[in-house]
Amino acid sequence: MSIRKNYLQIRREIPDYVKIVLAAKMRTKEEIEEVISAGAEIIGENYVYEAEKLYISLGEDAKKLEWHMIGSLQKNKINKALKVFDCIQTIDSTELAEAVDKRAERMDKVTSVFIEVNIGSEITKCGVKPDYEMIKRIAIEISKLRYLKLKGLMTMGPRVGDPEDARPYFRKTKEIFDKLKDTGISNVDLKYLSMGMSNSYKIAIEEGANMVRLGTVIFGKRSCDLNN
Numbered sequence: 654m655s656i657r658k659n660y661l662q663i664r665r666e667i668p669d670y671v672k673i674v675l676a677a678k679m680r681t682k683e684e685i686e687e688v689i690s691a692g693a694e695i696i697g698e699n700y701v702y703e704a705e706k707l708y709i710s711l712g713e714d715a716k717k718l719e720w721h722m723i724g725s726l727q728k729n730k731i732n733k734a735l736k737v738f739d740c741i742q743t744i745d746s747t748e749l750a751e752a753v754d755k756r757a758e759r760m761d762k763v764t765s766v767f768i769e770v771n772i773g774s775e776i777t778k779c780g781v782k783p784d785y786e787m788i789k790r791i792a793i794e795i796s797k798l799r800y801l802k803l804k805g806l807m808t809m810g811p812r813v814g815d816p817e818d819a820r821p822y823f824r825k826t827k828e829i830f831d832k833l834k835d836t837g838i839s840n841v842d843l844k845y846l847s848m849g850m851s852n853s854y855k856i857a858i859e860e861g862a863n864m865v866r867l868g869t870v871i872f873g874k875r876s877c878d879l880n881n
């Protein structure tokens with residue numbers, strides 16, 4: 654199957670309201686161009702440098718897309734990140750939010766952000782602990798920042814073999830999402846719940862995701878994975 658066919662098939666299979674973020678890590682410019690021509694609208698990148706390179710190489714096409722940062726953002730890369738990204742999905746502390754806001758103000762660029770929830774509480778992973786009060790506190794702090802717009806929550810879910818095992822974690826993230834939304838923090842429009850990847854997106858959608866991040870099912874295995 655071609656990238657184009659894979660994309661179109663998944664687009665048909667999942668509900669229209671679900672946004673697809675194309676996880677572009679390790680992919681070539683040609684692969685990305687193919688998925689754009691099939692209708693892709695959002696590119697997700699893990700690294701600022703790769704995103705910058707891809708952005709430049711795509712020329713005019715790049716400006717028609719939405720660019721989402723889905724990898725953890727180092728403070729010393731914020732300026733560069735803001736030149737490419739429209740949305741940072743990986744805010745996991747008030748400090749990081751404030752640092753992004755300060756630089757966004759200098760660039761006069763209002764930036765969308767998501768709070769990343771470490772739903773499995775795994776030590777090696779980024780994200781805020783799945784503690785509702787803590788997440789709410791960060792959300793309130795973000796709501797006071799003039800150059801950030803809090804629009805969603807993101808989670809990786811636990812990296813488990815059977816995606817069915819991720820279901821309770823997705824469910825819990827949805828509960829946090831709904832509760833936070835119902836709190837009605839002013840200046841916050843919580844719209845997106847970004848969860849689910851190639852092996853788990855169907856389950857994530859069943860549990861309330863309206864944004865999924867897909868790499869392998871669209872592009873095939875990453876070449877580094879083939880060596881394993």
Ligand SMILES: *Cc1c(COP(=O)(O)O)cnc(C)c1O
Nearest residue numbers: 676723850851866867868869870
């Ligand atoms: C790579 C990546 C994805 C997509 O992973 P696949 O399993 O290839 O679909 C989604 N989210 C993040 C944060 C990623 O780094």
